Structures are given as C-alpha cells and as structure tokens.
Amino acid sequence: MPLIDLANPSRFLAFAERALPWLAALTAALLAIGLYLALFVAPDDYQQGATVKIMFLHVPFAWLSMMCWGLMSVAGLGTLVWRHPLADVTAKAAAPIGAAFTFLCLLTGSLWGRPMWGTYWVWDARLTSVLVLFLMYLGLLALWRAVDDPSRAARAAAILTIVGAINIPIIKFSVDWWNTLHQSASVLRLGGPAIDPTILRPLLVMALAMTLLFATLLVGAMRNEILRRRVRALRLMQARAA
Amino acid sequence: MSAFTAMLARDVRLATRAGGGALMGVLFFFIVVTLMPFALGPDLALLQRIGPAVLWLGALLANLLALDRLLAVDHEDGSLDLILNAPLPLELTLVAKAAAHWLTTGVPLVVAAPLLGLMLNLEPASTAAVALTLLAGTPALTCIGLIGAALLVALRRGGLLLPILILPLTVPVLIFGVSACNAAIVGPMPFGTPFTILCALTLVSLVVGPFAAAAALRHAME
Amino acid sequence: MRLSAYNLRCVRGGCQVFDNLRFALESGEALVVTGPNGAGKSSLLRLIGGLVRIDGGTLTLEGGDAERSIGEQAHYLGHLDALKPSLTARENLLFWVQFLGGGSLDTADALEQVGLAGLADLPAGYLSAGQRRRLSIARLLSVPRPIWLLDEPTAPLDAAARDDVAALMQAHLTGGGIVVVATHAPLGLVGARELRLGAARAIAA
Helix, strand or coil, rough: CHHHHHHHHHHHHHHHHHHHHHHHEEEHHHHHHHHHHHHHHHEEECCCCCHHHHHHHHHHHHHHHHHHHHHHHHHHHHHHHHHHHHHHHHHHHHHHHHHHHHHCCCCHHHHHHHHHHHCCCCCCHHHHHHHHHHHHHHHHHHHHHHCCCHHHHHHHHHCCCCCCCCHHHHHHHHHHCCCHCCCCCCCCCCCCCCCCCCHHHHHHHHHHHHHHHHHHHHHHHHHHHHHHHHHHHHHHHHHHHH | CHHHHHHHHHHHHHHHCCCCCCHHHHHHHHHHHHHHHHHHCHHHHHHHHHHHHHHHHHHHHHHHCCHHCHHHHHHHCCCHHHCCCCCCHHHHHHHHHHHHHHHHHHHHHHHHHHHHHHHHCCCHHHHHHHHHHHHHHHHHHHHHHHHHHHHHHHHHCCCCCCHHHHHHHHHHHHHHHHHHHHHHHHHCCCCCCHHHHHHHHHHHHHHHHHHHHHHHHHHHCC | EEEEEEEEEEEEECEEEEEEEEEEECCEEEEEEEECCCCHHHHHHHHHHCCCCEEEEEEEEECCCCCCCCHHHEECCCCCCCCCCEEHHHHHHHHHHHHHCCCCCCCHHHHHHCCCCCHHCCCHHCCCCHHHHHHHHHHHHHHCCCCEECCCCCCCCCCCHHHHHHHHHHHHHHHEEEEEEEEECCCCCCCCCECCCCCCCCCCC
16 A cells, blocks of 8 residues: 555554554564563663663653654644645644653653662753653643644644754753763764663664554554544534534 | 834834833843742842842743733734735744834843842842843743744633743753853853853744744634 | 636635635625625635635636735725724824835825824724724725725724715725625625625535
8 A cells, every 4th residue: 555545534544443453463572572681681780780771661762752753843844834634643643642752751760860870850961851852742732732623733733843843952952061961872873882782682672662662552543533533523513513 | 114113113112002011021020039039048149159040030931921912912903914914024024023022021121130130149240141141042032932922823822821832942042041141150161152052042043933933823824 | 907716615623614606806896795694704805815725716816916915915804903002093004004015195184084083193992993993994095905805894883984984995996996895784885796605514524
C-alpha cells in the first residue's frame, strides 16, 4: 500500500486495525529482549552499581521526548502548509504521549539522581532542559484542551509547536551555558561511541523497543482521535437535524 | 502619517488614555519587588546579591500583564477584521503594535528598575547593568508574548493560558539577562559575552515573533 | 468592474454553511442577501471580504487592482464597529483613514455627511449605537474602496437614519461601486438583486 493512501482517514483506520496487533507484539518482544539484556547481560557499573540500569529506560525516554516534538513539528508543517486532517490528528495524538515520555524521563532521572547525587533533584543542565521541554508540552496540552473546534486548535498548536522547535536548541544552549556540571554527551560523539558495547547494545535495543512502543501508542491514539472526530461530526449533524 | 506610525501612535494613545494599561505593568513590577523582602527578610546583603534576579523576574511577569489584551481588544471590537484587510502587511502592523506595547510597558519598567534597585541596595554599576539588560531584553519578551497573544485571539481564549504558553519560551532571555547582570557585578566573565547573546536573542525574536503571530492570525480564519 | 462567484462553498466548524453559490455583480449593482438566522449571510460577506476561507469554488474580481486582494478592495462593516471608546469620533475616523490609506474626502466632510459634525470631539464611548454605526459608515465614505460589504447596516438606526444610509449606498452605486448587503429590513435600493440563502447542513468529517 503506498504511503499516500494512509493520508485518507478511513484507509488509516483500516491500516491501524491491521497493524496494531503486530506493532504491539513486536514491541512486547523487543522490550522483553531489551530488558533481559539490560538487567542480566549488561554489567553493573564499577562506581554506580546496579543503579546504572535506570539509564536503559532514562536515555530512550529522553530521546523520544525530543523526537516526539520533532514529529509534531513536521505534522505542524503538514497542518499549516497542506491543511491535512491526518497531520492534525498526528500532532494531537502525539502530544500527550510525548508529555508522558518526558515525564518518565524526568522521573527516572530523578530516581537515578537519588543514589548518585544524594538528592532527587539537582538543577543539572540536561535535567533542567528536559524540565523546560516538559513545561512546553504541558502548555501545548493546555492549548489543545482549551478549544473545542479541532481544526482551529490544530493550526494554533502547529504554530506553537514550530516556534517551540525553533526555541528548543536555544533553550538547550542557554541552559547548558547556565550550568555545565553534568557529564558531556557520550553516545552521539564524533569518532564513535565511548560506551562499552556490552552496555551500548542493550541500550540500542531498548531505544528501538521504546520507539516501537511510542509508535504503537501513537497509532492507537490516532485511531481513537479519528473516531472521536466522527462522533463529534455525527453529534453536530444530530443537532442540525433536530 | 504612514499606516505604520498611525497604528503605533494609536496604540500608545490608547494605552496612555483613561482605561489604558500603560502604568499597570510598572505598578505590578513595583508591588512584586516590594513583596520580595517580606519573603526573604530585610537582609540587605542578601537582597544585594539576588537583586538583579528579583528585578528581572518582576519585569518578566509585569511585561506579561498587558500582553493578554494586546490583540484581544482589537478582536473584540472588530478592528482586527479591518487590520487583516489593510494595505500594510500584517507582520508590520504587529511590529507597530509590539513597539507600542514596548514603549508603554517595557520602557517604564526600564525606567523604574534603577529606583527599585536602590531599594534592594544595588551598587550603581549593577543598577546600570540591570537597566541596560532590561532595555535590551524587554523587546524580546514583548515579541515572544506577541505570539501568545495572537494564538489566544485565534482560539478566542484568554487569561491564564498566555503565561503557560509563553513563560517556558522566555527561559533563554531570563538566563542571559540575569547572567549579564551578574557578570557585571561579580564576574568572572566580561559583561559583553552574555549581553551580546541577549541582544542576539532579542534580534531573533524580533524576526520570529511578528511572523509567527501573523501566521497564527491568518490561520485563525476559517 | 465585475465581481463574480462560481460554485462557492463555505464550511465552518464542521458544518457546511452553503454550497454551489453563484452570482455576478457589475459596477453599480447591489446584491441583497436574505435568509433565516444561521443561513450564512454573515459568512458570505466575510468570505467575500477575505475573512473566512473559501472551501470550494472561485471568487473573482475583474477590473479591480490586480496587486491587491479582494478583501483589500472591500469595506467590511459587520456587527462590531471597530471604534475605540476612549478616542474621539474624529480620532477614530482619522486613524482608519491613515491606516487604511488613500483618503480622498476630508474627515470633517465625512462626519458632516453622516450627521455627526457636532459630535466630532466627543469620545466614541459616549455615542449611542446608532451614532457609532454612522461613524463607521463615515469610514466607508472617507477611504475609497469599490466594494462595500454591509452586514445589517441599518439595524441600530431609526427610520430617518435608515433612509440616509440607503441614500449613501445608492450614491456609492451611482459612482460605480458594488454593494453586497445582508439585511432583514427592505432598503429600497434601485435595481438590487436578491440572493436567498437556506439553512445550513452538517457534514461528516
């Protein structure tokens, strides 16, 4: 099936019905493998002990929290440029999932921080950037909730998302500048990863599993949103017919 | 008089006439800064140390006050319909409105900052730094807020949503504004480094703000 | 000059307001739009004025200024009068003349024509609904634009003022303008055509 066919909401619903079980099964399988590798194969850190294993959740959540904003920005362009209804649906369905992943990133980071720093929260540069990102997600959710008319809300949310996407690197830069206490980025480093393969491999599997989890949740949420819009349209028709 | 100056002059006139909000912001600023010592205690050494941060936070919040009404009033009385069909590009109209907001809200904050700095026991040099950074930073706050104001008009919602949408986006301005003040007072880096970045942020928001706000208003049409 | 609509369609908030709407107006012609509440009279005027998106069909203006959109060549006078209560009548009018550009008529003359010459220096907030409406109409007189889109222009006016407004519209038509007016009340325009809109329908998304 060509990708363009999916742009039609009815086709997308049919696709979602067929794809969801497969996506869910694949996610469960990869999560099982990833968790097994992370918990039983990957070695404990010589300094941090078993607590380092929170990283296998924390890092994928952090990646996905940013990837989700990127996805919403692309969907936002789709809303503004092509006025495509499925782009609206994607952006709306992705926002709460992105917010949840960002929250989990903060939560795991804070649980990790307790044994590491002796406190649940430090104003470390990366945690703080993610916190600001979380606040932006909450603002976006508030915007979506504030308006009943979905297409009007979609266009406003698209503009806020794109402005946010321009702002995220600036915020990241400012917060880094403000506080550079945390260890520097180590996976996406020029000249290859610095992490040992025994840790990197489970991390990548977990990242893939979490991305699939994100995709499963997104497709499910999009299906619900399309159905919700049909209910809304039917109710409007009922009101007009009366 | 050109269309741009006509809009600028009208908004300044509206803000300064009875019922306008020109002095609301600076009054709010004054009250917020006055409340600080009640929370922190009258320790002048402490107030001196955190004074620039208090002034910046107060100015940031005060600047938000009148933003809520910046475009909403024109929407409510139908003026926005005429503005959308004017020969002047919407982006420039919004620049004129933002400039009027800055002149009636931002500039009074800059003028009031030295007086409040005196009450917080700031040195003359740090008072000057606060006033200078506010002068450079408040246009950025106005332009970022302009986006929020346009989104709220597009959604026909107001009030509390604006700070929720806008404040996270102002984090960089706050960071570099306060950093520049602290650099001027205690160092170690020269004042120029963060101050230049603050000016760059202002220039970026001067471009992004009116364009994003105009896009929000245009897309608000059904 | 010719304003023509072909198969216009308008959807607002998931409801189809109208579809397959056609009309053509030459210079000097008026279109009177009637119909029950919610039939889309206001939507049609806002659509011509570029304030509501066209969901289908075409709207063209031949013989106009190709550099400017139809909305920029049209005056839209809706239920809201776009007046600031703290500015005087003259200041309000002067602002729109300066902002919209191309004022040919002196503002004093325009205020004279709508019968507000004596109230020019009074803040608009003190004016009655009818006086405010007449002040809005002064804007149409002082900024020349060929198309007038009037949504219930005479609603807050008394009978005498209604006749005055109808006379101003007739004068605009005689000068080669186009008027599209949504109204419940008969205006007595010479040679006006009528467009009757039906009830809106909901459509499935």
